[in-house]
Amino acid sequence: QVQLVESGGGSVQAGDSLRLSCQGSGRTFSSYLMGWFRQAPGKQREVVAVITRGGITYYTDSVKGRFTVSRDNAKNAVYLEMNSLKPEDTAVYYCVVRMGDGRFDYTPSYDYWGQGTQVTVSS
Secondary structure (H helix, E strand, O other), X not given: OOEEEEEOOEEEEOOOOEEEEEEEEOOOOOOOEEEEEEEOOXXXXXXXXXXXXXXXXXEOHHHXXXXXXXXXXXXXXXXXXXOOOOHHHOEEEEXXXXXXXXXOOOHHHOOEEOOOEEEEEEO
């Protein structure tokens, strides 16, 4: 059974940091795009950051300079380091894997999703 399991979410104050981790199991994801989406209450799910198998990254504008996505192919894992957190970063964060070549910012392009981890940032 293929699974993506996120960890590291929580409740923090504005300006704090969190590190999300996502562990894959059931198959190897080292050849595929991995990353993170998020969904805030009442809003659509949006891409946050993704990383190619070769380490090329993309960030949505609102997190550039604050978040860093990385991966460890040997561990079948992807991470999201989040610094200088803001209340508007409050959302459920999902780990994702895309096996094809669809648009990276398009939710149907992704083949596997984690169950999500809640990040709450208070002011």
